[in-house]
Amino acid sequence: MIDRSELLDYCDQLLDVAAWNDYAPNGLQVEGKPRIQRVITGVTACAELIEAAIDWQADAIIVHHGFFWKNEPPTLTGMKYRRIARLIKQDINLLAYHLPLDAQPEFGNNAALSEQLGLERVIPFGAMRLSLAGELPAPIEAPDLGNILEQILGRTPLIVGPADKVLQRIGLCTGGAQDGIVEAAQMGLDAFISGEISERTTHIAREEGITYFAAGHHATEREGVRRLGLKLAGHFGLDVRFVDIPNPV
Ligand SMILES: [Zn+2]
Structure with missing residues (x-):
């Protein structure tokens, strides 16, 4: 206690x-x-x-x-x-x-998703340096990256923009960061992953030639708080339980 x-x-x-x-x-x-x-x-x-x-x-x-x-x-x-x-x-x-939990560099939401995707040479970018950009170990097709996200997050992502490109340079920012796609396109990234999607996101993705994955706001933001709990349990010996209240958005 x-x-x-x-x-x-x-x-x-x-x-x-x-x-x-x-x-x-x-x-x-x-x-x-x-x-x-x-x-x-x-x-x-x-x-x-x-x-x-x-x-x-x-x-x-x-x-x-x-x-x-x-x-x-x-x-x-x-x-x-x-x-x-x-x-x-x-x-x-x-x-x-x-x-602070999105951005925590070791176990935050963005760092956790980057780690789960196996991104390499990861750098922060965008508004408040909150988004991360990195490279997949090998280039893959958009539907295959969709399958990997589904395996990690337990939710099928919505994919818009070019579907016939091979993707290697990936940007991500969990939650409601769909407008981060603009900076990701300026960086010349192949794809951007966030949680939610807006109507405009589809057109930005098509016109800028960057594949967009709406992987779920809830689904992309479970890991940071879960890992924070594990950290607290380990450090203080607290009893910690992560409770997932499902949300399809
Ligand atoms: Zn959020």
Whole structure:
């Protein structure tokens, strides 16, 4: 069992939280009990994840997508009230790490996907240096890269843009980073992988001649928070459980 402050200090340092200007607060978002042993990790602080934490008598939840996003109403009403009231009544801490967890160079969402794809000579690029670009060990056809992504993520990607090219120089940024395709095209990459897709993405991919893989926002962002949990279990001896609340998007 550790003090909440120890957990927060360790995460702040591990994730270099101070370096980021994010769309939501990183770190402790909802305060619960001061001592922590059981931690649930998950992608999004949805009601189902909160109930799973209550069932397991968790002391804290750590997520990638927490609350209090810029531009959302600041009031605690409706769905947001129900989620936060449940946490407060059960005395459960909620910690959230967004961009710092995408970017963490060892186990973050982008580093994890890059590692799973076996990318070599990996460099950061794009807005906030958040995206990664690297080379596959050997060139492959677009449908084959789609199959590899399906094996890694358990979800069939949507592929747009050129399908008849061999791909080797790959860019990626997990989640809702579909507009990163513009910078990936400027870099001359063969393909770009993110989670979501917009209508415009198809036309950008076709006209810039870069193959785009929409591999799932949820599917591409499970690994960072899961690996963070493993790290915390190893470092502090905490009981950590990753709970996957399926989401097809
Ligand atoms: Zn996300």
